[in-house]
Amino acid sequence: MKGMYGIHPDRKDYTLPSIPSKTFTGYHLLAYYYVSWAIAEPQFLPELQLPFDKEYSVAKQLQEGK
Numbered sequence: 001m002k003g004m005y006g007i008h009p010d011r012k013d014y015t016l017p018s019i020p021s022k023t024f025t026g027y028h029l030l031a032y033y034y035v036s037w038a039i040a041e042p043q044f045l046p047e048l049q050l051p052f053d054k055e056y057s058v059a060k061q062l063q064e065g066k
Helices: 026-040 042-048 053-064
Strands: 014-016 019-024
Touching (some): 014 026, 026 053
């Protein structure tokens, strides 16, 4: 719901009811958004047009290497 009206990367005061007492930047929320799509519907990642492909790939490799 938070992203229905857009998420501005430079904004630093987003809050989420599901994660109380934490403040997020727009970049944080966009990263969460990207990862949630990568897990649930990876075929739609190109449509998001978010520049997190390489970072997500590295994070997955690090997680799998545990």
